[in-house]
Amino acid sequence: MGFGHLLEMRVRFLPTQMAYWLMENFDYKTSELLIDDNVKIKVTEDDVCRVFGFPKGGEEINRFLYSACNALSMQWVSLFNVRHRDNIKIKAVLDKMLGEVDGGPWFKRHFLIAMQFSLIESYPNGTVHPFVMRCLEDLNVVRKWNWAGYMLKALIQHAQSWADNGKKIFCGPILFLVLVYVDRMHMEGSNVPRTIPICVNWSGSELLQRQKLEVDKKYFGSGSLRGPIPLPAIEQLEPANVGRNVAVSFEQSPESLLRSRMLKISREIGEKARFLKSVMLEASVEHRRSLVFKECLVTCSLISGIRLVENLTESTQSEHIAAPTEVPPATVANIDTQNVCSFFP
Known part of the structure; x- marks a missing residue:
């Protein structure tokens, strides 16, 4: 239509x-x-x-x-x-x-x-x-x-x-x-x-x-x-x-069209990052200390490639999360959620 x-x-x-x-x-x-x-x-x-x-x-x-x-x-x-x-x-x-x-x-x-x-x-x-x-x-x-x-x-x-x-x-x-x-x-x-x-x-x-x-x-x-x-x-x-x-x-050259598309993609990535940052900032201290919140940080770190979490170990991951081999071992319980938001734009 x-x-x-x-x-x-x-x-x-x-x-x-x-x-x-x-x-x-x-x-x-x-x-x-x-x-x-x-x-x-x-x-x-x-x-x-x-x-x-x-x-x-x-x-x-x-x-x-x-x-x-x-x-x-x-x-x-x-x-x-x-x-x-x-x-x-x-x-x-x-x-x-x-x-x-x-x-x-x-x-x-x-x-x-x-x-x-x-x-x-x-x-x-x-x-x-x-x-x-x-x-x-x-x-x-x-x-x-x-x-x-x-x-x-x-x-x-x-x-x-x-x-x-x-x-x-x-x-x-x-x-x-x-x-x-x-x-x-x-x-x-x-x-x-x-x-x-x-x-x-x-x-x-x-x-x-x-x-x-x-x-x-x-x-x-x-x-x-x-x-x-x-x-x-x-x-x-x-x-x-x-x-x-x-x-x-607006400009019909392939270069300008590619640039427009790349700008659009980067803009959308930035929007999602800012949204995630706002969610983290609004989370209460109690929520930040919860295991679920920390596991969410682990997931976001693995998906985005942004080092939200300094260290992970297999023993502390959710059963649905697989850690990349290059990440040094540590524990989910020790994740510093207070400083996580500094990784976002």
């Missing part, structure tokens, strides 16, 4: 200060991000394709006509134990989706409805209004709909509503605006590779790091503007390719 790469997204939270600044500086009348008096970023349907890889078909998605598909809407509501469709919450939709273990038609419909709620537009009370239901009758032609245009229109409509209602709650595609901004405005110290779709390149922690870089400079918009990533050839946007996350490099 052209949405499989969304499963590779790693953003779990947003840089809220940056997001608010972007909303303050987005002109919904011209669909432009106003960075300063001399720098503007025009936000278009093509940017949706770059960020999320959404299809850009010829059929318009009209959010006000979703009830026109009455039979399918009623069938969808009947799957939930509710009296009215306005009582369906996003958690219930996700539970239904995960229950479709065979990945059949209703898994795909639940997935796209959840995607609409999470990435395009939602309601602040958590109820789900399936504005895309009309697009889900025939799942073989989902790509004929203009999903990119739908997201851009939702951004403009919700930005206007946000401005008109005291700038309280924004229910539009804020992550889209954030990713457009961090991709187009480059800052020294941010080494995220530029590939399509952009959404799989950034994690929540990297967005927070980018926000910190700008906060430290005392203001947002302090980077240098760069051009948009060239969109790939049309055959690379076909379902067989997009669903497999075909990455199109």
